[in-house]
Amino acid sequence: MASAFSFDIVSDFDRQELVNAIDQTMREVQSRYDLKDTNTTLELGESAITVNTDSEFTLQAVHTILQTKAAKRNLSLKIFDYGKIEPASGNRVRQEIKLQKGISAELGKQISKLIRDEFKKVQASIQGDAVRVSAKSKDELQAVIQRLKQEDYPVALQFTNYR
Known part of the structure; x- marks a missing residue:
C-alpha cells in the first residue's frame, strides 16, 4: 500500500465532444426555419471558435444552440469565453469564442x-x-x-x- x-x-475538455457539439449546432442552424437563410458558419480553430452570421439576434440563437449541445455532451459552459462582437463584411457580425483550458x-x-x-x-x-x-x-x-x-x-x- x-x-x-x-x-x-x-x-480541460474533451475536444472530440466539442467537435461533435459544433457539428450538431451547424446541423440544427441549417435545418431551423428562422436560421436557414442566415449563412451562419462556425469554425473551430486551435484555441477558439469563430461564429460568423448576419445579425446579433441570430448570434444569440447560435449561442443558445451551442450551449445546449455542449451541455448534452457533458462539456462545461465555463470553457467558452465570449469575445467582443465585431462587424464583418457585408453587414454581418463575427464573434470569437475562446476556449479556456488549463x-x-x-x-x-x-x-x-x-x-x-x-x-x-x-x-x-x-x-x-x-x-x-x-x-x-x-x-x-x-x-x-x-x-x-x-x-x-x-x-x-x-x-x-x-x-
Missing part, C-alpha cells in the same frame, strides 16, 4: 491556499497548469474534492490521476 495518495486538479498561476495559488488553510494534513503543489494534491489518507483527499466542488471558480475543474 502506498504511503501517500494524490490526485491532480486540471481544467489553470492559471493565479487560480492555482488561490486553490492551493484554500487547501493549505482548511486541510492541515494535505499538501498542494502547482505543476504547470495543474495542481497536485497529496495526503496520507484517501478520506482527506475526498474531503478536498468535496470542498473544491462547493467553490465557484471561473474555469471548469476536473480531478484526475487519483491514486
Whole structure:
C-alpha cells in the first residue's frame, strides 16, 4: 500500500465532444426555419471558435444552440469565453469564442491556499497548469474534492490521476 495518495486538479475538455457539439449546432442552424437563410458558419480553430452570421439576434440563437449541445455532451459552459462582437463584411457580425483550458498561476495559488488553510494534513503543489494534491489518507483527499466542488471558480475543474 502506498504511503501517500494524490490526485491532480486540471481544467480541460474533451475536444472530440466539442467537435461533435459544433457539428450538431451547424446541423440544427441549417435545418431551423428562422436560421436557414442566415449563412451562419462556425469554425473551430486551435484555441477558439469563430461564429460568423448576419445579425446579433441570430448570434444569440447560435449561442443558445451551442450551449445546449455542449451541455448534452457533458462539456462545461465555463470553457467558452465570449469575445467582443465585431462587424464583418457585408453587414454581418463575427464573434470569437475562446476556449479556456488549463489553470492559471493565479487560480492555482488561490486553490492551493484554500487547501493549505482548511486541510492541515494535505499538501498542494502547482505543476504547470495543474495542481497536485497529496495526503496520507484517501478520506482527506475526498474531503478536498468535496470542498473544491462547493467553490465557484471561473474555469471548469476536473480531478484526475487519483491514486
